Amino acid sequence: MDSKKFKELLSSVESLTPTQSKRLRETLTQGQGAGSSLAVIEAAKPPACAFCVSERVVRNGRRRGLQRWLCRECGKTSNATTGTPLSRLRDKELFAAYADCMRQGMTIRATARELGMTIDKAFRWRHRFLENAVDHQPSSVSGLLEVDETYFRRSQKGSRKMARAPRRRGGGQGGGGGRSNDEWVPVLVGRVRGQPFTTDRVLGRVSGVEISKALAPVVKNTDTVVCTDGHSAYERLGERLGVTTKHFVASYHGHVREGGFHVQNVNNYHGRLQGWILYRLRGVATKYLPNYLAWMRLTSWKHQGIHADEIVASAMGRQAINL
Numbered sequence: 001m002d003s004k005k006f007k008e009l010l011s012s013v014e015s016l017t018p019t020q021s022k023r024l025r026e027t028l029t030q031g032q033g034a035g036s037s038l039a040v041i042e043a044a045k046p047p048a049c050a051f052c053v054s055e056r057v058v059r060n061g062r063r064r065g066l067q068r069w070l071c072r073e074c075g076k077t078s079n080a081t082t083g084t085p086l087s088r089l090r091d092k093e094l095f096a097a098y099a100d101c102m103r104q105g106m107t108i109r110a111t112a113r114e115l116g117m118t119i120d121k122a123f124r125w126r127h128r129f130l131e132n133a134v135d136h137q138p139s140s141v142s143g144l145l146e147v148d149e150t151y152f153r154r155s156q157k158g159s160r161k162m163a164r165a166p167r168r169r170g171g172g173q174g175g176g177g178g179r180s181n182d183e184w185v186p187v188l189v190g191r192v193r194g195q196p197f198t199t200d201r202v203l204g205r206v207s208g209v210e211i212s213k214a215l216a217p218v219v220k221n222t223d224t225v226v227c228t229d230g231h232s233a234y235e236r237l238g239e240r241l242g243v244t245t246k247h248f249v250a251s252y253h254g255h256v257r258e259g260g261f262h263v264q265n266v267n268n269y270h271g272r273l274q275g276w277i278l279y280r281l282r283g284v285a286t287k288y289l290p291n292y293l294a295w296m297r298l299t300s301w302k303h304q305g306i307h308a309d310e311i312v313a314s315a316m317g318r319q320a321i322n323l
C-alpha cells in the first residue's frame, strides 16, 4: 500500500465504532480477520471433489474468496464447504469471528451485536455450526467412566406455534416434584475420570435399554469400569455392555464413596451445563438440545477449551474433540 493510502486508512480508524475497532484489533493481533477465516475453511478440508471424493482436482478460480476445485473425474466444481452444513451460508469471512463467539458460549443477541448481523442469521448459523458436532462422541474409552442423568424441562422456546399455554414466569424447578416424561427430558452424560472425554445423549426415557444403547459405542474396552448411582435403570448395565460396573448408594448426607466410586465429575458437568443453559441462554428448545450438548462438549474439551478454528473445522465435519 502506498503511503498516501495508508494515511487515509489511519485517519479513517478514528471514525470506527467501538465494535468495529475491536474487530480491527482482533484482525491485527489474533488473525481473526476475513483472510484468516477463509484460510481456516480451506485448511479444514484437503483439496478433493465434494461429489465423488476424487483427489484429482485442479484449481478453477475463486468464488467469494474461496478456492474453487474442478474435478477431473466427474467434471463438477466444489469448494471446501460444499456438502457441509456451512455451504450455503453467506459472509464466510465471518466464520472465525462467529466461532470465537461460540467458543465463549455467547448468546444469540450478544453474537449478533458483536458481528453486526441479524438475530435470525446468528441463530441459523449457530445450529449449522453444531449439526456435525452432535456425533463427535468418543468412540471407545478406557478407564473409569462416570455416568449419570440430568433433566431439562421440555421447551418449545422460539416456536411460533405453541402446543400449550405459555408457562408462567417463575414457574421453574420444583413444584410438582415428579419427573414425568411429558415435562422433563432426560439427558445422559458420561465422563472419563482424569481424561477429557465426554459423551452425552438425549434419552427418550431413562431405561436400561436406552442407556446401554447410548453407551455401547463408547464402552468397547472390556476393562472399562462404568460407575453409576443406584438408579434401577443402571442395574443390568454391566451385563448389557460386558464390562464391570460400580453402583454406589446416594445417601441424605451426600454420596457414599467407597473405593473412590462416585459420579462427581459428571455432576459438576451437569451443574455447569444447567447453569449455562438456564441462566445464560435462558433456556433452549428441546428439539435443539442435542446441539447444545455438543456445544458444551466443544467448549469444555480439555482445560484450555477449544480454538475458534477447530469449531469451524468441526462444523465442516472434522472431529476436533473426543479424539
Ligand SMILES: [Zn+2]
Pocket: 049, 050, 051, 052, 053, 054, 071, 072, 073, 074, 075, 076
Ligand atoms: Zn468428482
